[in-house]
Amino acid sequence: MKKLFLVLVGLLLIRACAHEQNDATGNLLPVPKSIQQGNGFFTVTKGTGLCISAPENDRNAVTRLLGAWEDMLSLTEKPADADCIAMEICEKVDGISSPEGYAIEVTEDGIKAKATSGAGLFYAAQTLLQLADGGNRIPVCSITDEPQFGYRGMMLDVSRHFFGKEFIKKQIDAIAHFKMNRLHLHLTDAAGWRIEIKKYPRLTDFAAWRKPAIWKDWWFGSREYVEKGSEGAYGGYYTQDDIREIVAYAAERYITIIPEIEMPAHSEEVLTAYPELSCTHEPYKQADFCIGNEKTYEFLENVLTEVMELFPSEYIHIGGDEAGKASWPHCPLCQKRMKEENLSDVNELQSYLIHRIEKFVNSKGRQIIGWDEILDGGLAPNATVMSWRGTEGGIAATESGHKAIMTPGGYCYLDSYQDAPHTQPMAFGPYMPLEKVYSYNPTDGLKEEQAKLIYGVQGNLWVEYIPTEELVEYMIYPRILAIAEIGWSNPAARDYSEFRQRAVKSVEWLKANGYNAFDLAKEFGQRKEALTPSEHLAKGKNVAYSANAPFNDRYNAGGETALVDGIHGGWTYLDEKWQGFIKGGIDITIDLGEEREISSVSADFMQMCIPDVWLPAKVTISLSSDSAEFRDIATIVHNVVRDEGLSFKNYGWNGKEKGRYVRYRAECGPQRGWLFTDEIIVK
Ligand code: ACM
Numbered sequence: 001m002k003k004l005f006l007v008l009v010g011l012l013l014i015r016a017c018a019h020e021q022n023d024a025t026g027n028l029l030p031v032p033k034s035i036q037q038g039n040g041f042f043t044v045t046k047g048t049g050l051c052i053s054a055p056e057n058d059r060n061a062v063t064r065l066l067g068a069w070e071d072m073l074s075l076t077e078k079p080a081d082a083d084c085i086a087m088e089i090c091e092k093v094d095g096i097s098s099p100e101g102y103a104i105e106v107t108e109d110g111i112k113a114k115a116t117s118g119a120g121l122f123y124a125a126q127t128l129l130q131l132a133d134g135g136n137r138i139p140v141c142s143i144t145d146e147p148q149f150g151y152r153g154m155m156l157d158v159s160r161h162f163f164g165k166e167f168i169k170k171q172i173d174a175i176a177h178f179k180m181n182r183l184h185l186h187l188t189d190a191a192g193w194r195i196e197i198k199k200y201p202r203l204t205d206f207a208a209w210r211k212p213a214i215w216k217d218w219w220f221g222s223r224e225y226v227e228k229g230s231e232g233a234y235g236g237y238y239t240q241d242d243i244r245e246i247v248a249y250a251a252e253r254y255i256t257i258i259p260e261i262e263m264p265a266h267s268e269e270v271l272t273a274y275p276e277l278s279c280t281h282e283p284y285k286q287a288d289f290c291i292g293n294e295k296t297y298e299f300l301e302n303v304l305t306e307v308m309e310l311f312p313s314e315y316i317h318i319g320g321d322e323a324g325k326a327s328w329p330h331c332p333l334c335q336k337r338m339k340e341e342n343l344s345d346v347n348e349l350q351s352y353l354i355h356r357i358e359k360f361v362n363s364k365g366r367q368i369i370g371w372d373e374i375l376d377g378g379l380a381p382n383a384t385v386m387s388w389r390g391t392e393g394g395i396a397a398t399e400s401g402h403k404a405i406m407t408p409g410g411y412c413y414l415d416s417y418q419d420a421p422h423t424q425p426m427a428f429g430p431y432m433p434l435e436k437v438y439s440y441n442p443t444d445g446l447k448e449e450q451a452k453l454i455y456g457v458q459g460n461l462w463v464e465y466i467p468t469e470e471l472v473e474y475m476i477y478p479r480i481l482a483i484a485e486i487g488w489s490n491p492a493a494r495d496y497s498e499f500r501q502r503a504v505k506s507v508e509w510l511k512a513n514g515y516n517a518f519d520l521a522k523e524f525g526q527r528k529e530a531l532t533p534s535e536h537l538a539k540g541k542n543v544a545y546s547a548n549a550p551f552n553d554r555y556n557a558g559g560e561t562a563l564v565d566g567i568h569g570g571w572t573y574l575d576e577k578w579q580g581f582i583k584g585g586i587d588i589t590i591d592l593g594e595e596r597e598i599s600s601v602s603a604d605f606m607q608m609c610i611p612d613v614w615l616p617a618k619v620t621i622s623l624s625s626d627s628a629e630f631r632d633i634a635t636i637v638h639n640v641v642r643d644e645g646l647s648f649k650n651y652g653w654n655g656k657e658k659g660r661y662v663r664y665r666a667e668c669g670p671q672r673g674w675l676f677t678d679e680i681i682v683k
Contacts, residue, residue: 022419024139027130029481030179030488034095038140040108044069045136049076058118061252062087065125069136080110085128087113087121094144095118100181100254101146104128108139120146123179130177133505133510147443148631151405151456152487153182153258154303154480156472159189159324160215160463162208167469169249174477174515176253178484178506183250184258184317184458187238187386190223190268190287191215194237195259195310199302200274204228207269209235223284225272227485243310249311251307258369259311262319263300264289264353274299277330279331288323291353292333302362308364315384316361321371323350351377358383369405372397384455388413388571394442398450405425410574412483412596413441414461414475420524421571421646425474428465428610430572430646434520437482438499441491459483465667472517477510477517478503524525526570527648529604529678530577533566538590538662538682540564546587555580555676562678564590571646573606577677586666587617590682595625595660600683601634602652603664606676609642613676616640617669619651623659629661640669 024037050073052059079086079199093103093114102115102124112126131138154175193207203226213234226233249259249658271278273288276298278286289296325346328334343349358368358380369384374394384403387394394404416429443451459480481503557579569577607615617640622630634653664680
């Protein structure tokens, strides 16, 4: 009898242990604020109830999303005690203060999810789908979750190359999966106007079309606009119906579309279609609107009126970046405006336009966002700054009580190389792998009061060099996942190697759902020279720079010891390990401290023509025993020609010589520009 009892107890224990261990966190991106894991799973089966207590729109949004289990779930009016997913919008959820937050309780018998808004409930549903990982079993766990930032955005440039509405909708689905809530569309730029404006048909009959199709051929070639429908015309635009469809599609996924209408610069296409709005009234000549001309305001206000009718977004992006301001000092109307308004320079003139446009936009109950140049000449009173030239603009905005959206180029510009450049399609910006994006924290270094004004973070994809939909997806994913997690998750909970594993899984999800994501699992990684310091005769020795060829302070790589510290640069000259020299070339002398036998002297250089970084045309290596008389031991000549992408070249000598002083000189080719080197290696 006793034996039978023991067998029964044993069986019960085995049954108790039969709840499978689960790893709920492994699939979640962004990582939630808090999660308690249990054992076992809730399994969605045919007949599992789905009860959503929420207004109809929100109920529909969640039902649509959980359509992944469509043939199993049956909608119910009341939550059942078992085998039910019960989701509810309620007044308050414990532990949550953000309206986008939610709480989920998963047991083996059912799921309860609560939020205070439709967005929160939608994110709870996204979390359930991520937990299920494409299947129908949801690990037992309880989650309380809410975002760090209210603005978690992605920007897509649809001007340099145009992408149709179905593609935009596809991207909305993906970023919503990762709980992002803004899609900023860069709708207008020199390369093409992309939104139908009823009052100005030439914008879409002409300014939306160009020849040839590929931006770099067009930009470095004719820069010609052509009539819609003419032979070879490339371009396109969203009709107002397309915009309504995109906006509604996004809203159903709790994403706000932020339209950007560029002003006063980046407007060559407008000023060719409507040349009377430029200072010189000549087509094809100007990029900046005439700020003195009242017609400029009439045009911009009419355009913005139609834009605001189409986009319910509280924020309207009015550009503001990179104005050349070249025609304004010579334009009688601009000069008159400056006098009348007591404006002291062209920055204040630009600021006049931004202030005036802000007033107009505010009068319609909306707010403006501008790139950080809108700080120049005085920030408009209610403007939000989008910080792209680093973080300084955003920080300055918060110091004066303005909101900022952080999108610094060094972390958030997704048109840069995401892996070793030689393994990648040509990109615009330097090496910026997932890890670099993930290392960004938008509130770093800010006081609490300032940090509160950081509205959020955004990843930007400019598409000068990205002509196809496949490439757009390749550049966005998975790096936008790092932006999603920076925007949502607590920085204290962030760990790159753990994030990377989840990102690799998310790439699988993206690929399974038809996105052309970069294959993170096969990442090549950093330049191998940069991984380990090198030992050589010159390391730690004294270096003298010729007064004619100093290193540039901005790219000092640590100063006078940078080229003999054993540390090598990576795939980008921006990593503070490459020392930069502009125009004067390089002329440095290393003192080895005593006469040494020398068998090699060499240095690496890089070339990336877009930012004006070139290989040297000539390197001369010389030795001396007394630093007075040098003898040349090698001259290396290279024919420097413009090319695409990034390349590296070692300029060195091998042989057998003696000397104490090693002089290394590098000269620019006809292009002049920058030289970058990371270490002079002497062996
Ligand atoms: C920008 O990248 N010009 C905002």
